[in-house]
Each structure stands twice: as structure tokens, then as C-alpha cells.
Amino acid sequence: MKAPDGLDGVPVLEARGLTKLFKVRSERGAGYRRGRVLYAVDGVNLALRPGRSVALVGESGSGKSTVARLLAHLYPITAGEVRLNGRPTRPRFARARRAYARNVQLIFQDPFASLNPTHRIRYQLTRVLRLHGYARGRDQTAQVLEDLLARVQLTPANQYLEKFPHELSGGQLQRVAIARALAARPLVLLADEPVSMLDVSIRLGVLNLLAALKVQERLAILYITHDIASARYFAEETLVMFLGQLVEGGPSEELTQRPAHPYTQLLISSAPDPSKRGVRTEGRPPRAGGRPSPEGCRFAGRCPHTMPVCRDTTPVVSDLGGGHWVRCWLHEPASAETVGASATRPDQQEVARP
Amino acid sequence: MSTDWTARPSATPADADAVLEIRGLRVDYGAGAHAIHAVNGVDLTLHRGEVLGVAGESGSGKSTLAYAASRLLRPPGRTVAGEVTYYPAGAGRQEPGIDVLALPPERLRKFRWTELSVVFQAAMSSLNPVLNVATQLTDALEAHRPGMTRRQCLARARELLELVNIDVARLSAYPHQLSGGQRQRIMIAMALVLEPEVIIMDEPTTSLDVVVQREILARVMELRARLDCSVIFITHDLSLLAEIADTIAVMYAGKVVEIAPAEVLCQTPSHPYSAGLLSSFPSLHGPHRTLVGIPGLPPDPRALPAGCPFHPRCGEAVAACSRDVPALFALGQRHQAACLVREAAAHAELNATDSRQASPSLPGRAER
Numbered sequence: 001m002k003a004p005d006g007l008d009g010v011p012v013l014e015a016r017g018l019t020k021l022f023k024v025r026s027e028r029g030a031g032y033r034r035g036r037v038l039y040a041v042d043g044v045n046l047a048l049r050p051g052r053s054v055a056l057v058g059e060s061g062s063g064k065s066t067v068a069r070l071l072a073h074l075y076p077i078t079a080g081e082v083r084l085n086g087r088p089t090r091p092r093f094a095r096a097r098r099a100y101a102r103n104v105q106l107i108f109q110d111p112f113a114s115l116n117p118t119h120r121i122r123y124q125l126t127r128v129l130r131l132h133g134y135a136r137g138r139d140q141t142a143q144v145l146e147d148l149l150a151r152v153q154l155t156p157a158n159q160y161l162e163k164f165p166h167e168l169s170g171g172q173l174q175r176v177a178i179a180r181a182l183a184a185r186p187l188v189l190l191a192d193e194p195v196s197m198l199d200v201s202i203r204l205g206v207l208n209l210l211a212a213l214k215v216q217e218r219l220a221i222l223y224i225t226h227d228i229a230s231a232r233y234f235a236e237e238t239l240v241m242f243l244g245q246l247v248e249g250g251p252s253e254e255l256t257q258r259p260a261h262p263y264t265q266l267l268i269s270s271a272p273d274p275s276k277r278g279v280r281t282e283g284r285p286p287r288a289g290g291r292p293s294p295e296g297c298r299f300a301g302r303c304p305h306t307m308p309v310c311r312d313t314t315p316v317v318s319d320l321g322g323g324h325w326v327r328c329w330l331h332e333p334a335s336a337e338t339v340g341a342s343a344t345r346p347d348q349q350e351v352a353r354p
Numbered sequence: 355m356s357t358d359w360t361a362r363p364s365a366t367p368a369d370a371d372a373v374l375e376i377r378g379l380r381v382d383y384g385a386g387a388h389a390i391h392a393v394n395g396v397d398l399t400l401h402r403g404e405v406l407g408v409a410g411e412s413g414s415g416k417s418t419l420a421y422a423a424s425r426l427l428r429p430p431g432r433t434v435a436g437e438v439t440y441y442p443a444g445a446g447r448q449e450p451g452i453d454v455l456a457l458p459p460e461r462l463r464k465f466r467w468t469e470l471s472v473v474f475q476a477a478m479s480s481l482n483p484v485l486n487v488a489t490q491l492t493d494a495l496e497a498h499r500p501g502m503t504r505r506q507c508l509a510r511a512r513e514l515l516e517l518v519n520i521d522v523a524r525l526s527a528y529p530h531q532l533s534g535g536q537r538q539r540i541m542i543a544m545a546l547v548l549e550p551e552v553i554i555m556d557e558p559t560t561s562l563d564v565v566v567q568r569e570i571l572a573r574v575m576e577l578r579a580r581l582d583c584s585v586i587f588i589t590h591d592l593s594l595l596a597e598i599a600d601t602i603a604v605m606y607a608g609k610v611v612e613i614a615p616a617e618v619l620c621q622t623p624s625h626p627y628s629a630g631l632l633s634s635f636p637s638l639h640g641p642h643r644t645l646v647g648i649p650g651l652p653p654d655p656r657a658l659p660a661g662c663p664f665h666p667r668c669g670e671a672v673a674a675c676s677r678d679v680p681a682l683f684a685l686g687q688r689h690q691a692a693c694l695v696r697e698a699a700a701h702a703e704l705n706a707t708d709s710r711q712a713s714p715s716l717p718g719r720a721e722r
Contacts, residue, residue: 058533059563169651170412199411200590200634204647226563233636234647257637259550270568272593 007237009048012220013188017080018044020066042244048188048220054144055223055231060242064224068190072106102132105181109193111173122161122174128183152179173203192224207234228267232256240264243298250324260326262303305330371582374552375402379436381422381586390655392418394608395700400584407586409598411652415608424472449462467494473543475557481529487540488525494547514543518573523676536565554586593635596620604628607653607663614689626668670695
């Protein structure tokens with residue numbers, strides 16, 4: 001994908017045609033046939049740059065967490081590649097995995113589940129330092145730990161180091177989880193819904209902390225969320241995902257103010273918006289049943305603007321200028337004729353499906 | 355509620371259209387010196403046909419309030435004080451209403467489902483995994499309407515599924531075959547089985563994503579209009595309440611710190627906590643600005659700060675805030691807040707502008 005204006009810079013982590021297939025168990029009554037596969041992630045291209053954040057927005061089941069796991073090499077990739085500093089990566093053994101994890105760290109949604117309940121905070125952080133060879137000697141370790149907790153605004157450090165996870169609140173735990181990620185001195189943070197489990201009044205604190213780290217430490221951040229308003233607040237660039245495919249992307253401000261894809265428009269109109277105070281819930285959003293067809297647009301079943309072409313042919317990417325692009329037939333100037341030409345655009349290489 | 359001038363009953367009689375009245379409710383977890391006061395003196399009135407939104411963070415006591423009001427509280431939770439009164443439709447205020455907390459077991463069983471039902475937060479765990487949808491929907495019918503035949507029960511179940519927009523074929527499905535949104539809608543359908551007057555919804559959309567959430571809210575609003583029931587909607591998401599609730603009560607540390615009509619609370623919040631909550635949501639529109647949220651952490655209910663429980667996080671706290679416990683005072687028609695700073699400011703303003711006017715009287719719903 002082309003670097004949108006103002007978002008240039010060499011990507012530190014890049015996904016090209018990232019695809020993940022899951023085999024679906026035969027499940028009678030649910031409509032699955034035997035041996036059916038699910039494209040959890042289908043041809044995703046994205047680039048993370050130092051000091052920048054990209055938001056990945058979508059509803060549950062859209063595959064956004066799978067993207068994070070693929071980027072972290074927690075799942076084997078079906079097709080496509082993940083490039084770190086321009087080099088393709090496919091760590092297979094422990095040593096390579098650890099080296100990769102040193103650069104790419106994950107933060108999970110639920111801090112109560114992502115920290116080991118049986119160990120003190122000191123152990124959870126020290127272990128990372130040991131694994132990556134950053135802890136040498138007691139004094140140095142103590143210094144590093146204090147520094148880590150200071151960076152996530154947990155001070156004084158002594159008050160937290162000897163605590164067990166159950167003794168801390170959700171916001172504090174998520175800060176510990178961020179400190180644990182920072183302990184590996186990563187280039188990239190993959191934050192999978194980092195604030196959605198937290199109380200409303202402390203969400204902003206954690207988001208602002210991530211934003212500060214992004215600037216101060218030149219971290220590249222992938223911010224996965226279902227809350228498009230927080231994507232606008234936090235990330236320079238936003239990508240919208242629907243059933244495994246990226247359907248729209250661009251600078252966050254442009255995308256949220258002029259959403260082009262009907263799904264993005266649906267997401268935006270569904271978001272509770274404090275500035276729409278007192279406005280009553282209007283009619284239900286369009287949502288028809290039915291599974292997406294393998295051919296055609298995946299949103300066709302729920303889209304209020306479905307045309308015949310949407311059901312037959314996968315939409316191509318249309319450039320709307322300024323780095324804003326959309327995968328929708330509504331925005332293709334001469335839809336049917338250019339299908340062949342657009343499909344082979346260099347920035348949209350179709351991934352060969354196995 | 356603590357006693358002061360705000361607690362005096364005003365001239366107007368208690369609301370004629372109240373359907374559920376909660377008075378001075380206190381709920382403790384545990385007993386003795388170590389008891390945690392989860393709900394610490396709450397007064398709320400639910401009016402007929404109203405959506406009363408209760409907003410608060412985890413640990414604010416909002417769910418405990420719902421459990422206590424529906425007598426679902428389990429030990430170590432105990433309702434130590436207060437009254438919950440239910441006024442059936444058409445009873446009028448001559449009748450004393452039903453004292454929910456004193457209902458004997460048999461009456462309580464009848465009261466639940468027919469008069470009041472609850473939709474719980476975790477639809478995943480609130481449905482029985484080994485019973486199909488039809489059985490779960492007809493369960494309450496069979497218990498409460500012994501005269502109904504199986505066929506009639508199933509017809510009613512079908513009707514309910516249509517009401518919540520789920521394919522009737524799903525009657526034979528088991529919970530694990532349904533999506534989260536469908537399960538939540540089944541829960542709502544169950545709550546509607548006997549068309550109760552009052553539905554308490556405890557975070558019904560919290561685990562769902564925004565599109566499904568919007569769908570369910572639209573359904574709830576539609577059903578409320580059609581069935582003319584009253585809803586207590588409990589959530590941590592104030593921006594959601596801004597859209598659907600008629601009245602919003604904000605809870606903090608077991609107390610209602612502000613209550614007002616939704617528009618009033620969202621446009622001119624008085625309590626610093628409400629104001630902080632409202633500015634904690636990034637907006638989709640308007641200029642980009644850095645939001646600060648609320649500093650600090652929600653209080654530990656085991657060790658609440660002295661005075662106003664919010665004072666350690668409050669940017670406007672004065673010395674008195676760490677000493678005196680604020681009580682709700684009236685700011686206007688149906689608008690009350692519990693904040694010493696605001697109260698002092700309101701008094702000063704009142705004295706300055708109109709010294710003849712007596713202190714603002716509550717419009718009747720403060721205390722008996």
C-alpha cells in the first residue's frame with residue numbers, strides 16, 4: 001500500500017497480503033459444510049511506522065485480533081508475509097521467535113488474564129528482562145524496573161513491585177502489561193483493545209500514556225479497537241476491517257469525517273456520540289442475514305446500496321486521494337470495465353490462495 | 355440519605371406516576387466493622403414509561419443496587435436499610451404500594467417476572483447451556499401461567515422472538531449456537547415473557563460491539579414504547595445513556611452523586627465527576643482536542659476516603675470536601691447533585707440574585 005500523504009517514513013513493520021485460513025469444523029445445523037475454510041484474514045496490507053499509530057477498527061469476528069496475532073507470529077501465516085525493517089520474517093525456532101518478540105510486543109485486552117496471577121509484578125517484569133538479556137546484576141535490574149514503572153506512570157515503583165495482580169486495579173494492571181511490553185525494548189507495540197476492559201474514567205489515561213510513549217520512544221503502534229471515535233482520537237491512520245478484509249483506510253480525520261464505505265458509515269452512525277446528546281435512537285441499522293458469498297463484496301448482505309455487481313465480483317480498491325482508499329463498487333468510477341486492470345495494480349497484489 | 359435541608363419533603367406530593375421507589379437503600383457486603391457499604395443510601399424513583407439510566411464505574415454499586423431492588427442479592431450481600439416500593443398500574447396512590455423487600459417468598463415469586471424482570475450482563479452465562487431457546491422462553495410461562503397449554507406457550511415464544519428480531523427457527527437452537535447479540539436479545543425476550551411493568555437491565559450491551567449494541571438499544575426503545583414498561587438501564591457508558599435515557603443518575607462509591615434529566619445532565623453536568631465522565635469520551639465530530647479524563651483511580655470500597663469520596667480525584671476540591679460528606683441538593687427542576695463546592699456556589703448565587711427567594715425546594719422526589 002502506498003504511504004498516505006503525511007504518513008511517509010520507512011515502515012518498521014509491514015504486512016503484505018497477510019492471509020489466515022482456519023479450517024471450520026463440520027457443524028450440522030449451523031450451515032457449515034465439511035472441510036469448509038474460513039478466511040479469518042484475507043489479503044491484508046498494512047504498514048507501521050516509527051512514532052506513528054495505525055488503528056484497526058471492526059466489529060467482533062472481523063479478524064482484527066487475528067491480524068495482531070499474525071503480526072506477532074503467534075499463528076502460522078497461511079499466505080503473505082510480515083516484514084520487519086524491510087526484511088521478510090518467519091521465525092520458526094525459539095531463538096528466532098525471541099529475537100522477533102524483542103522487536104514486536106503485544107498488549108492484550110484483559111489485563112486480569114494476561115498477567116500471571118501467581119507472581120508478583122517484580123517477577124513478571126524481571127522475567128522479560130532476563131529473557132532478553134537486559135538484566136545484569138541486582139542493582140541494574142532494580143534501576144531498570146524503577147525506570148520501567150516510571151515510564152508507565154506507576155510511581156513510586158516500590159509500591160507496585162511487590163504486589164500481586166489481584167491487588168491492583170484494571171488500569172494499573174494494564175500499565176504493568178504495557179511496562180512488560182516495554183521491557184523488551186520493542187520497535188512495535190500491537191495493542192489489542194487495550195482500554196476496552198477498563199473503566200471509562202481511566203481509559204483516557206492509558207490511551208494518553210500510549211500516545212506519549214509513541215512520541216517519546218518512537219514506537220510504532222497498531223491500535224486495535226471497535227470504538228471508531230477512539231481511533232480518531234488516538235491514531236493518525238485508521239483501517240476498517242470487515243470479515244477479514246480491509247474495506248477502507250486513510251488518515252483518521254478524513255476517514256471519520258468523510259467515510260466512504262457503507263460499513264464505515266454504519267460503524268460511525270452506530271457509535272454513541274456525546275455530541276449527539278439527547279438524540280433518540282433512530283431506526284435499526286441495515287442488517288440482513290445470510291453468509292457472505294465467497295465471490296462478491298462481503299458486506300453485500302448487509303449493505304443498503306447493494307448492486308448486482310456487488311454480489312458477483314469482489315470490489316477493487318479505489319483511491320480517493322490524500323491516502324484515503326476504499327474497497328467498494330460505489331466508488332469505482334467505471335466499475336465493471338476496469339475490474340481486470342485494477343485487480344493487478346501493483347499496490348494491490350492479489351494473494352495466491354492455496 | 356443524610357439529613358439536612360434538602361431532605362425535607364416539599365409541598366408537592368410524591369410523584370403520582372412513580373412505579374418503583376427506592377428510598378434510603380443500603381447494601382453491605384459482610385458484617386461488622388469490615389462490612390463494605392456497596393450501596394450507601396440511595397434514593398431513586400422510576401416513573402411510569404421512563405428509562406432511568408444509572409451510570410457508574412465498576413465498584414460504584416450500580417449492579418448491587420439492581421440486585422437489591424429485585425431481591426436477588428446473595429450473601430454476603432445484605433440489604434441493611436431502606437425501602438423498595440412498587441406501585442402496580444392503576445393502583446393509584448391511595449394504596450400503599452407493595453413493599454418489595456418484605457414480600458414473602460410466594461408473593462416474591464409471583465412478583466418477579468410478572469411485575470419486574472431483570473436482564474443480566476453476561477448473556478453467555480445467564481442462559482442455561484443445556485436447554486434450547488424454546489424451553490428457556492416458556493419456562494417462566496409454565497411456572498406463572500399454569501393454565502396455558504404447551505402450544506400456547508410456544509406461540510408466545512415465537513411471538514417474542516419476532517419482537518426481538520430473531521428468526522423463529524432459532525427456537526430449537528441452543529445458546530452456544532447463537533451469537534452474543536442473539537443471546538442478549540433472547541435474554542431481553544425472556545424478560546418480556548409476562549410483560550412486566552419494570553425491567554431492570556444490567557449492562558445489557560456491554561460485551562457487544564457497537565453495531566449490535568445499536569440494534570439492541572433500538573429494540574429496547576421500540577419495545578418500551580409498544581409495551582409501555584419502565585426501564586432501569588444500568589451501564590458504565592454515559593454516552594449511551596445520553597441517547598436513550600430520560601433521566602440519568604450517576605453513581606460513585608455507592609451513592610448517587612448527581613441525578614437529572616438526560617439532556618440537562620449531558621449539557622450542564624454539575625458534579626465534577628459527571629463532568630469528568632462526559633469529557634472522557636473521544637468524540638467523532640468537532641475539533642480534535644486532548645482529553646484528560648479523570649485523574650486517579652476509582653476508590654477502593656473497603657477504604658473509602660473521608661468526606662466526599664470523589665475528593666482525591668477532584669480538581670475543584672476544597673478543604674471541606676475531605677471532611678464533610680455532601681448530600682444531594684436541588685439545582686433546579688429535577689436536577690440534584692451532591693457536591694459541596696457546587697452547593698456553596700449555588701447558595702452564593704441565590705443570595706446574590708434573589709435574597710427573598712427561599713432555598714430551592716425539591717420537587718417532591720427527595721424523601722418522604
